[in-house]
Amino acid sequence: MSNVRHQNAQYSRSHALRDRPRIFISHASSDTWVARQIEAQVRACGADTFLDCEHIEHGDDFEDKIISAASDCTELVVLFTPTAKDRKYVWMEIGMFLGARKRIVGVLYGVRKHEIATDQFTPVALKRLDCVDLNDVETYFGEVSRRCASWGVQHG
C-alpha cells in the first residue's frame, strides 16, 4: 500500500508541473531516425517529448539533462533494438523510470518479445515491461492519445 501511495505521489508531482504528458524516448544513436518518427507521432497525439539528440545542445551537460528530463517526464518509451541493449544510458534511463514508478513501454525493433523473455542476461524487470512491436506501435499511439485526452489536451 505504501508503494502505491509513493507511486501516486511521484505521479502527482510530475503531473502537477505539466499541462500534458511528456514522454522520454530512449534510444541508441544508430536508431535516431526511427526514434524521430516515434517522436513525431507522439507529439501528434498531443504529448510533449524528450529526445536527447533533439533537446541536448553542444556544450550542455549531457548527464544533467538526462537526469532532469527523466525527472520531468511522465513516461518512458524505450526503442529496444539489438544496438540499444548495449547502450549504457538506455539501462540507466530504464532504472530512473523504474525508480520513480513511472510508466515504461518498450517498442521492439529487431528484437522479439520471446527473445527478451528467454534471454538470461535480461533482467526480469524488463521481461515484465509492456512491450509492443514497432509494426504495431499505432496501438501505443492510441493509448497516448487517450492519456492526452484525459489531461484535456487537444490533438497536436
Place this chain on the structure above:
Amino acid sequence: MPPGGFNMADVFISSSVEDRLRVTAITKELEALGVTVWKDQDIRAGENWVETMDTALRDAKVMVLCITPRFLASDWCRMEIGVALSRAKAGEGRMMPVLLSDAPHSSLLERFQTLDARELPAQAIAANIKRALEADA
C-alpha cells in the same frame, strides 16, 4: 533477509556479482554494527525481483553503489544506478558510491560524494556507511 522480511532495510548494496566476496565482508561488518542490509545479488535470481527491489531499494535510507570496472560494465548495475539516481533526485534516499577498485572515469557518479575504499578494510567501509546512515537519521 533482514528481520521482518521485506519491510525495511537501512542499506541497499548494489554490486557486481564478481565482487561478491568483498561485498559479503562489508555486509557482515554492517550487520555487526546493527545495520540491516539488502544485497541486490540476493534477489536477482528470484522472479520477484521487481517487487523485492521496489521494497528493498525504495525503502533503503542509503543506496550503496560498489564501483568497480565490472560494476560499471554491467547492464543490471547501470539500471540500479538509474533507480538510485531517481530516488536521490527526489530526496528519497542517499546515494553513496563506494570505489572498491580502480574504475573508468564516471562523470555521473562524480556528482555524488564518493568514498575511496580502494585501500580500506571492510570494517572501515562499514563504519563510513553507518555514518552516512546516521547523518540522515
